[in-house]
Amino acid sequence: MISRTWVEIDLSALRHNLTVIKERLKGKKLLAVVKADAYGHGLEGLVPVLDQYIDFWGVASLDEALKIKNDKPIVILSPILQPEVTPVVENDFIPTVSSIEIVRALSKEAQKLHKVVNIFVEVDTGMRRTGVPAENAIEFINDVEDIPNVKIMSIFTHLATASLPEGGPKVLQQVRDFRNLLKRLRNSYMVHVANSAGWLRFPETYEEFDLVRIGILIYGLSPFDHSPTIPVRPILEWKTRIVDIRWVDKGMGVSYDHMFVAPCRMKLATLSVGYGDGYPRSLSNRGYVMIHGKRAPIVGRVCMDLTIVDVTNIPDVKIGDEVTLVGHGITMEEVAKLADTVNYEVATRISTRVPRIYLEK
Ligand SMILES: *Cc1c(COP(=O)(O)O)cnc(C)c1O
Numbered sequence: 389m390i391s392r393t394w395v396e397i398d399l400s401a402l403r404h405n406l407t408v409i410k411e412r413l414k415g416k417k418l419l420a421v422v423k424a425d426a427y428g429h430g431l432e433g434l435v436p437v438l439d440q441y442i443d444f445w446g447v448a449s450l451d452e453a454l455k456i457k458n459d460k461p462i463v464i465l466s467p468i469l470q471p472e473v474t475p476v477v478e479n480d481f482i483p484t485v486s487s488i489e490i491v492r493a494l495s496k497e498a499q500k501l502h503k504v505v506n507i508f509v510e511v512d513t514g515m516r517r518t519g520v521p522a523e524n525a526i527e528f529i530n531d532v533e534d535i536p537n538v539k540i541m542s543i544f545t546h547l548a549t550a551s552l553p554e555g556g557p558k559v560l561q562q563v564r565d566f567r568n569l570l571k572r573l574r575n576s577y578m579v580h581v582a583n584s585a586g587w588l589r590f591p592e593t594y595e596e597f598d599l600v601r602i603g604i605l606i607y608g609l610s611p612f613d614h615s616p617t618i619p620v621r622p623i624l625e626w627k628t629r630i631v632d633i634r635w636v637d638k639g640m641g642v643s644y645d646h647m648f649v650a651p652c653r654m655k656l657a658t659l660s661v662g663y664g665d666g667y668p669r670s671l672s673n674r675g676y677v678m679i680h681g682k683r684a685p686i687v688g689r690v691c692m693d694l695t696i697v698d699v700t701n702i703p704d705v706k707i708g709d710e711v712t713l714v715g716h717g718i719t720m721e722e723v724a725k726l727a728d729t730v731n732y733e734v735a736t737r738i739s740t741r742v743p744r745i746y747l748e749k
Contacts, residue, residue: 391742391743392628392629392631392660392661393626393627393628393629393660393661393665393713393742394626394627394628394742394743394744394745395429395430395624395625395626395627395738395742395743395744395745396624396625396626396627396715396745396747397429397430397433397434397623397624397744397745397746397747398623398624398625398747398748398749399433399434399437399623399746399747399748400748400749401608401621401622401623401749402434402437402438402606402607402608402623403437404620404621405605405606405607405608405620405621405623406437406438406440406441406442406606407441408618408619408620409441409602409605409606409618409620410441412618413600414595416594416597416598416599416600417443417444417578417598417599417600418441418442418443418444418599418600418602419442419443419444419445419446419463419580419599419600419601419602420438420441420442420444420445420446420602420603420606421446421465421583421601421602421603421606422434422438422445422446422447422452422456422603423446423447423448423449423452423465423603424448424452424736425452425736426607427603427604427607427609427732427735427736428624428666428735428736428737428738429607429623429624429735429744430744430746431452431455431456432455433744433746434746435456435457435458438606439458439460442460443460443461443599444460444461444462444463444482444599445458445460445461445462445463446463446465446601446603447462447463447464447465448464448465448466449464449466449468450464450468450472450475450476450481452464453476453479453481454475454479461480461482461506462481462482463481463482463483463484463508464476464481464482464483464484465484465508465601466484466518467484467485467486467487467490467518468483468484468485468490470489470490470493473490473493473494473497474497476494476505477494477497477498477501477503477505478501480503480505480506482506482507482508482541483505483507483508484507484508484509484510484518485507485508485509485510485532486509486510486512486518486519486520486528488528488531488532491507491532491535491538492535494507494537494538495535495536495537495538498536498537498538499536499537503537504537504538504539505537505538505539506539506540506541507532507538507539507540507541508540508541508542508543508544509525509528509529509532509540509542509543509544510543510544510545510546511525511543511544511545511566511569512545513545513561513562513565513566513569514545514547514548514549514558514561514562514565515545515546515547515548516548517546518546519545519546522565522566522569525569526569526572526573529543529573530574533574533575540575540577541577541578542577542578542579542580542599543570543573543577543578543579544579544580544581544599544601545562545566545581546581546583547559547562547581547582547583547585547586547593548562550582550583550585550586550589550590550593550611551585551611551612551613556589556590559586559589559590559592559593560590560592562581563581563590563592563593566579566581567596578598578599579597579598579599580594580597580598580599580600580601581593581594581597582594582597582600582601582602583600583601583602583603583611584602584603584604584605584611585611585612587600587602587605588605588611588612588616588617588618589617604731604732605618605620606620607622607623607624607735608620608621608622608623608624609622609720609721609731609732609735610721610731613721613725622714622715622719622720624714624715624720624735625712625714625715625716626712626713626714626715626738626742627710627711627712627713627715628659628660628661628677628710628711628713629659629660629708629709629710629711630657630658630659630660630679630705630706630707630708630709630711631658631659631660631694631707632657632658632707633655633656633657633658633699633705633706633707634655634656634658635653635654635655635656636650636653636654636656637650637653638650638651638652638653641688642656642687642688642696643672643687643688643689643691643696644688644689644691645688645689646688647672647673647688647689648673648687648688648689650687654687654698654700655698655699655700655705656687656696656697656698656699657679657684657696657697657699657705657709657711658694658695658696659677659694659695659696659697659711660693660694661693661694661695661711661713662690662691662692662693662694662695663690663691663692664692664693664739664741665693665738665739665741665742666734666737666738666739666742667690667695667713668690668723668727668729668734668737669689669690670726670727670728670729671686671690671695671723671726671727672686672688672689672690673686673687673688673689674686674726675690675723675726675727676697676718676726677695677697677711677712677713677718678711678712678715678716678717678718679697679699679702679705679709679711679712680702680703680704680705680709681716681717682701682702683717683718684697684698684699684702684711685697685698697711714734720734720735
């Protein structure tokens with residue numbers, strides 16, 4: 389297959405990352421967060437490898453859960469809606485709940501199908517996004533315990549500030565509030581708090597709990613604005629090809645709006661990638677790519693399908709040459725910084741028109 393732009397996924401790097409993570413888990417269970425098509429990496433090709441290391445899959449929605457063809461339990465981490473109750477029960481997915489109406493609907497459906505539906509209960513201790521507010525959690529959990537054919541498999545909370553350098557005190561407060569709540573429950577459950585950043589920085593977020601929910605680290609990316617503190621490595625390289633080369637003279641405008649005007653005679657290469665592929669338009673006039681191991685700065689606006697770079701100082705550049713957008717010489721974190729966002733967003737935005745190719749390097 390000839391691609392204009394493509395993503396290469398290194399499955400041996402994925403295995404390496406999972407080994408590095410597992411070695412440090414101290415026996416805790418691993419819920420692999422694979423929402424948003426495995427953070428843009430293309431879940432389908434990763435499933436057989438991940439399956440050998442993990443205990444649970446974590447996705448954001450019913451649609452994502454339906455795409456995983458695997459026997460391990462699948463947890464839907466975001467709230468489900470009423471019309472999704474039937475397929476969730478039919479497929480034995482594990483919904484995260486924070487609404488008693490949804491629990492009742494799950495119960496009704498489970499009774500009809502002669503099933504027991506396992507659920508995760510999220511408690512909000514500070515994220516203020518989803519979950520039962522901590523002050524109502526005991527009552528909620530006790531109510532759920534009385535509802536037939538529904539079984540609380542797990543109770544968790546999600547950290548708001550674990551990536552933030554000064555976020556420590558709030559993380560520890562969330563952990564304390566969560567633990568106080570658990571002490572007041574009649575039963576014991578599988579309980580968890582940590583995401584990647586929490587797990588790397590705060591033993592308090594997992595040492596006394598049963599499981600960690602790890603996303604970004606699996607892909608070898610960092611939850612911080614510095615490198616991860618364990619030796620994971622990126623599994624993704626994003627590449628494209630040169631489709632046009634031209635010289636422009638001093639004073640000539642380049643690309644839409646002539647945002648860039650050549651300060652001297654320059655050699656430009658046009659790349660077969662644009663914001664339609666998820667390449668951030670905010671890299672216009674400020675990003676760079678790697679060609680023949682050298683940096684080529686982006687000039688002018690990133691277009692929908694094409695991007696123009698300065699190759700004046702790179703010898704022997706030809707049409708058809710391979711270009712690295714993310715990979716050797718330029719990390720996802722660097723691209724994110726230049727695009728004014730985070731690596732999570734750059735990765736998840738790589739569009740479906742970019743094929744993912746899985747390699748054993
Ligand atoms: C996305 C998500 C995670 C994973 O976060 P990372 O920073 O990628 O490790 C964990 N828990 C919940 C509830 C999430 O939504």
